[in-house]
Amino acid sequence: MTLARTLLLTGTAGLGILCLVPLALFLALPENQALFWIGNILARALIYGIIALSLTFLATYGGFVSLAQMMVAGIAGYVLAMTVQGAVPVIIGGFGYPMAILMALLASVLAGLAVGAIAVRTNDIYLLMITLALAVGFYRFVESNIDLFNGYEGIRNVLGPDILGRRFRDPMVFYTIASGTALLLYLGVLFLVRTPFGLALQGIRDNPRRISALGYNVVLHRIVAFGIAGFIAGCGGVLATIYNIGISPGSIGLGATINLLIMSVVGGLGHPVGAFVGSLIFAIFDTFAASLYDRDRFNSLIGAVFLVIVLISPDGALGLSRRLGRLLRGKPKPGAPPA
Amino acid sequence: MVHALELTDIGRRFGALHAVRNVSLTVPSGQRHAILGPNGAGKTTLFNLVCGDFPPTSGRVVAFGEDMTRRPASHRARIGIGRTYQTSLLFTGLTVIDNLLIAIRGARKGRLSLVPSASNGQDIRDATVLAERVRLAHRAHHEVATLSHGQRRQLELGMALACKPRLLMLDEPAAGLSPAERPELNQMLKDLPGEITLVLIEHDMDVALPISDMVTVMKDGEIVVQETPDRITDNPIVNKIYLGQGHG
Numbered sequence: 355m356t357l358a359r360t361l362l363l364t365g366t367a368g369l370g371i372l373c374l375v376p377l378a379l380f381l382a383l384p385e386n387q388a389l390f391w392i393g394n395i396l397a398r399a400l401i402y403g404i405i406a407l408s409l410t411f412l413a414t415y416g417g418f419v420s421l422a423q424m425m426v427a428g429i430a431g432y433v434l435a436m437t438v439q440g441a442v443p444v445i446i447g448g449f450g451y452p453m454a455i456l457m458a459l460l461a462s463v464l465a466g467l468a469v470g471a472i473a474v475r476t477n478d479i480y481l482l483m484i485t486l487a488l489a490v491g492f493y494r495f496v497e498s499n500i501d502l503f504n505g506y507e508g509i510r511n512v513l514g515p516d517i518l519g520r521r522f523r524d525p526m527v528f529y530t531i532a533s534g535t536a537l538l539l540y541l542g543v544l545f546l547v548r549t550p551f552g553l554a555l556q557g558i559r560d561n562p563r564r565i566s567a568l569g570y571n572v573v574l575h576r577i578v579a580f581g582i583a584g585f586i587a588g589c590g591g592v593l594a595t596i597y598n599i600g601i602s603p604g605s606i607g608l609g610a611t612i613n614l615l616i617m618s619v620v621g622g623l624g625h626p627v628g629a630f631v632g633s634l635i636f637a638i639f640d641t642f643a644a645s646l647y648d649r650d651r652f653n654s655l656i657g658a659v660f661l662v663i664v665l666i667s668p669d670g671a672l673g674l675s676r677r678l679g680r681l682l683r684g685k686p687k688p689g690a691p692p693a
Numbered sequence: 694m695v696h697a698l699e700l701t702d703i704g705r706r707f708g709a710l711h712a713v714r715n716v717s718l719t720v721p722s723g724q725r726h727a728i729l730g731p732n733g734a735g736k737t738t739l740f741n742l743v744c745g746d747f748p749p750t751s752g753r754v755v756a757f758g759e760d761m762t763r764r765p766a767s768h769r770a771r772i773g774i775g776r777t778y779q780t781s782l783l784f785t786g787l788t789v790i791d792n793l794l795i796a797i798r799g800a801r802k803g804r805l806s807l808v809p810s811a812s813n814g815q816d817i818r819d820a821t822v823l824a825e826r827v828r829l830a831h832r833a834h835h836e837v838a839t840l841s842h843g844q845r846r847q848l849e850l851g852m853a854l855a856c857k858p859r860l861l862m863l864d865e866p867a868a869g870l871s872p873a874e875r876p877e878l879n880q881m882l883k884d885l886p887g888e889i890t891l892v893l894i895e896h897d898m899d900v901a902l903p904i905s906d907m908v909t910v911m912k913d914g915e916i917v918v919q920e921t922p923d924r925i926t927d928n929p930i931v932n933k934i935y936l937g938q939g940h941g
């Protein structure tokens with residue numbers, strides 16, 4: 355199947371799902387509940403799914419597990435909040451949303467490139483440690499530079515621009531923008547990995563020694579991959595900041611960083627769609643478990659869910675569904691010797 | 694006429710171990726050159742020095758008249774040095790065609806291309822031809838992880854051929870092949886175009902001798918004999934160090 359056809363089919367299917375789900379919710383639930391689902395659960399799943407997509411993209415195709423993606427999203431969020439007109443308190447201010455968002459995305463790309471450059475020679479557990487150190491370091495930096503970032507209170511009142519006369523944070527408007535962004539980025543990733551660059555990236559994942567012997571610049575490919583992941587995370591960061599009406603250090607701290615990793619692993623790192631599967635599972639648990647139990651129990655619950663999924667299926671919910679499907683159809687495992 | 698390869702007194706130490714010492718070797722263009730020797734003789738290390746996996750601790754590497762000694766491995770792929778590895782180094786998560794595509798594109802510009810380039814269709818045709826040439830057409834769209842050992846060796850050869858090499862360096866291409874798979878490999882080696890210079894490490898004299906013009910025997914990091922294949926088996930030193938301990 356050609357790349358164009360794959361993208362067209364996936365795009366149509368994705369669009370279908372993204373349109374049908376809210377429709378089904380409106381049909382099945384009273385309006386205010388449907389809006390709650392769309393505005394609070396689906397929208398959040400999409401935002402954090404986008405940020406998780408940046409992690410999954412790097413992990414699936416490059417073999418790099420980066421814990422700095424929440425930080426990169428946070429950099430976009432802070433740049434937006436610091437520069438945009440109307441945010442409280444005024445740090446820089448004065449820019450309209452289009453310009454502020456552009457600067458935020460630029461900052462996230464630069465931050466991604468920087469993370470890539472800093473971590474360019476590290477792999478596996480060392481990569482995990484160095485990106486974690488960056489994330490924690492940035493969190494401390496934000497928290498302690500009160501003049502720049504307004505400390506633990508953060509920056510509020512980032513409402514987003516009006517879209518066709520409706521508020522950005524109107525559940526249907528927000529959902530439409532978030533799902534459109536998510537779908538475009540997802541298709542972008544699928545496209546990218548079939549380009550010469552994307553193929554080389556997978557070559558680096560499988561065999562860095564061979565790929566450099568073949569004439570590829572591994573360092574450059576790695577840094578560019580982190581830059582692209584930075585852009586993806588930045589899109590999520592901008593949306594998250596508008597969704598949360600602002601940004602504070604808490605949203606980029608260690609807890610947020612780990613939550614993002616949990617979403618990605620729960621969804622499965624084998625395919626980029628896992629990012630959204632994981633973020634949806636997480637958003638559902640986060641919403642309903644928190645109302646059943648208190649906050650601390652939620653953490654143990656999501657921890658338990660994480661453990662169960664990872665124990666049953668090392669490649670997350672995606673792997674789980676694939677395994678079930680194979681079981682039902684009675685097909686052999688992939689990789690098993692052909693009969 | 695410039696030689697394909699000229700090694701002058703190259704050596705490599707790994708700590709206290711002198712894996713390759715004072716090796717001087719000239720391979721004229723178009724020659725089929727076999728390198729024999731017992732395990733640990735330094736043959737693979739010599740290849741790695743030529744291909745730039747690491748620099749020599751002494752001496753000079755010149756390929757096609759250009760000093761390669763300090764050049765990175767990637768540069769050598771671009772000037773037409775293709776190699777295979779003793780243990781296959783393939784991209785196991787990708788298909789046969791994708792492996793070949795990566796190898797084809799490695800040798801030229803536009804490798805960082807974020808959009809499929811104009812030559813994309815041509816690349817895919819080239820990769821398909823290569824897959825046929827190493828007799829893997831029927832496995833072209835299978836993941837490398839599902840290939841048999843013999844098929845992986847064939848793909849190794851295809852990857853080395855992808856940069857349209859002027860100098861092809863094969864590290865024990867027959868290693869681990871079943872007796873049934875060997876004739877196929879021999880045929881593939883015989884079918885290589887005459888203008889390709891071939892340097893071949895081979896444990897098995899029955900594979901190496903019929904296709905080579907010149908044979909170099911190494912032991913303990915040094916060249917001990919250099920002879921034509923018809924005279925090599927009569928050489929007493931060779932008989933003592935190589936044939937004496939059995940082979941194959």
Ligand SMILES: Nc1ncnc2c1ncn2[C@@H]1O[C@H](COP(=O)(O)OP(=O)(O)O)[C@@H](O)[C@H]1O
Binds near residue numbers: 710712733734735
């Ligand atoms: N990267 C390395 N680091 C340390 N020692 C090495 C390395 N590569 C090879 N050696 C050592 O160098 C010697 C020659 O190895 P090698 O070139 O692989 O021999 P051959 O290919 O002739 O069997 C061996 O003793 C081996 O252990």
Ligand SMILES: [Mg+2]
Binds near residue numbers: 737738
């Ligand atoms: Mg060897």
